[in-house]
Amino acid sequence: MQETAERLLIIDDDEMFCHVLDRALSRRGFEVLVAHDAAQALFLARRHQPQLATLDLKLEQESGLKLLPELLEIVPNCRVVVLTGYSSIATAVEAIKLGAVNYLCKPADADDVLLALSRAEGDPETEVADNPPSINRITWEHIQKVLQEHDGNISATARALGMHRRTLQRKLQKRPVRR
Structure with missing residues (x-):
């Protein structure tokens, strides 16, 4: 080496x-x-x-x-x-x-x-998607945002989203939805 x-x-x-x-x-x-x-x-x-x-x-x-x-x-x-x-x-x-x-x-x-x-700089030539993300993708993004706001605390995130903690855990185990 x-x-x-x-x-x-x-x-x-x-x-x-x-x-x-x-x-x-x-x-x-x-x-x-x-x-x-x-x-x-x-x-x-x-x-x-x-x-x-x-x-x-x-x-x-x-x-x-x-x-x-x-x-x-x-x-x-x-x-x-x-x-x-x-x-x-x-x-x-x-x-x-x-x-x-x-x-x-x-x-x-x-x-x-x-x-x-x-890559040290951003690329202004990056293509912008022609179609908006699906409702499932938007839901995934929102869950991730709320999870970040609660420092990864699943119980606090579930309370903030108004859902049961186990339901949130199941959603988080799944792969993100395609755009």
């Missing part, structure tokens, strides 16, 4: 995804570190000071959004891309506000990750 290889920390609880991304990025010359939870991620960040990181939004029982500021406190110049299978406008906005350089929806491959990490 070259001395100048950039260190990239993958933080994701999906071991297969980590393995595939690790191999692809290692082949491209990166020194790859992998963490499956917040404690392991913070330990590796302190010890190895990665220049780049991918951070899963939903780590088992932990929120990637809560981990992001802690990670950037340890490694302030680290460029972090948040990856998620549960995308929403609310979490994308919060991730950027908290210091992520980009936000990607899974599935994402190594090329997607590297492109997201390399």
Whole structure:
């Protein structure tokens, strides 16, 4: 391994995804570190000071959004891309506000990750959708927004939405609705 290889920390609880991304990025010359939870991620960040990181939004029982500021406190110049299978406008906005350089929806491959990490500026040529999101998608987005406002507290979110906590938990277990 070259001395100048950039260190990239993958933080994701999906071991297969980590393995595939690790191999692809290692082949491209990166020194790859992998963490499956917040404690392991913070330990590796302190010890190895990665220049780049991918951070899963939903780590088992932990929120990637809560981990992001802690990670950037340890490694302030680290460029972090948040990856998620549960995308929403609310979490994308919060991730950027908290210091992520980009936000990607899974599935994402190594090329997607590297492109997201390399982009320093927004793209004004990004296409705007021709049709509005579905009512189901709007509902999903609203739930995510209210969940963020209540710091991920499901009981408080359920009360704010006027629904039973278990109903909300079932809705949150499902993949987000397509636009």
